Amino acid sequence: MPHTGNPEADANATRADQSTRTETVPPARWPDACAQSSRAHHGRLVRVQALAQHNDGAVIRLRIDDRDGVSGRMRFGSLLPPRTLDGLTAGETCERPEPEIAKPQPKQHKSQRRPTMTQKHQLPELPYAEDALQPHISAETLALHHGKHHATYVDKLNGLIEGTRFADARLSEVVAEADGGTFNNAAQAWNHAFYWHCLSPQGGGDPEGELATRIGRDFGSTEALREQFSEALTRLFGSGWVWLALNPAGNLVIESRGNAGNPLRDGMVPILTCDMWEHAYYVDYRNRKKEYVDAFWKLVNWDFAAQNLSRGQPFEV
Numbered sequence: 001m002p003h004t005g006n007p008e009a010d011a012n013a014t015r016a017d018q019s020t021r022t023e024t025v026p027p028a029r030w031p032d033a034c035a036q037s038s039r040a041h042h043g044r045l046v047r048v049q050a051l052a053q054h055n056d057g058a059v060i061r062l063r064i065d066d067r068d069g070v071s072g073r074m075r076f077g078s079l080l081p082p083r084t085l086d087g088l089t090a091g092e093t094c095e096r097p098e099p100e101i102a103k104p105q106p107k108q109h110k111s112q113r114r115p116t117m118t119q120k121h122q123l124p125e126l127p128y129a130e131d132a133l134q135p136h137i138s139a140e141t142l143a144l145h146h147g148k149h150h151a152t153y154v155d156k157l158n159g160l161i162e163g164t165r166f167a168d169a170r171l172s173e174v175v176a177e178a179d180g181g182t183f184n185n186a187a188q189a190w191n192h193a194f195y196w197h198c199l200s201p202q203g204g205g206d207p208e209g210e211l212a213t214r215i216g217r218d219f220g221s222t223e224a225l226r227e228q229f230s231e232a233l234t235r236l237f238g239s240g241w242v243w244l245a246l247n248p249a250g251n252l253v254i255e256s257r258g259n260a261g262n263p264l265r266d267g268m269v270p271i272l273t274c275d276m277w278e279h280a281y282y283v284d285y286r287n288r289k290k291e292y293v294d295a296f297w298k299l300v301n302w303d304f305a306a307q308n309l310s311r312g313q314p315f316e317v
């Protein structure tokens with residue numbers, strides 16, 4: 001603390017320094033000093049009480065007010081170059097009545113973090129909130145299914161393709177051409193990204209337009225498709241997927257596939273799918289598969305199916 005030459009003033013300043021906190025504020029942050037102080041004091045008003053300039057720098061005192069008046073004093077940044085005080089004068093109010101409290105950021109799964117050389121593929125966001133499909137599919141199921149199972153497939157895939165010919169391939173290309181663990185994880189990554197869109201909080205009902213026409217042509221009716229698709233789901237042994245797909249002949253067909261199976265491998269275009277791995281329904285329905293299948297039809301996103309049919313090319317994640 002520079003001396004003023006007045007012994008009494010110096011003694012008072014020393015006592016004040018001992019009773020308040022002293023912080024060094026980098027010059028570049030000086031204009032924000034008041035705001036920072038306010039945040040540190042739970043949004044109470046911060047006023048510049050006094051400025052003192054000395055031969056070798058400047059001292060600023062900030063007064064911290066609350067509704068009841070002065071509640072404390074703080075001294076900031078002694079010996080700062082005078083130029084850092086530009087725009088800040090004694091008596092000026094620098095306040096933030098509403099404290100800016102940093103909101104905790106949701107913990108990101110590592111698949112959602114910034115891509116690196118080894119993280120080509122990212123976990124896609126759900127197209128709706130985790131609780132949007134309730135009461136048919138719970139938020140707990142979606143949190144686990146998307147945040148754990150789907151995320152794990154993406155993570156494992158990124159590790160498996162590093163340094164291989166699939167390192168820069170599109171996900172659908174990996175699904176179509178890879179084998180073994182790379183195929184399993186790529187297909188599960190693709191299948192789940194596709195499956196989320198097959199469900200919608202506004203889903204259910206019957207298809208319309210060209211999709212309805214094609215279903216009528218190839219299955220007789222939407223109800224017939226629903227019955228056959230549901231039967232395929234409940235009969236599927238073990239874990240797997242049931243697909244509505246467009247085959248190379250241009251017909252809509254129902255395809256059951258075990259494990260990570262996807263009709264992409266057979267040159268078909270996936271139109272709609274339902275996940276029959278236990279993790280898709282066990283939290284909500286235990287072993288009551290039929291109830292899960294009934295829930296699927298209440299959420300089914302015919303608009304998404306119609307888009308896939310209209311595109312005639314596999315969905316790209």
Ligand SMILES: [Fe+2]
Pocket residue numbers: 145149192275277279280
């Ligand atoms: Fe799944």
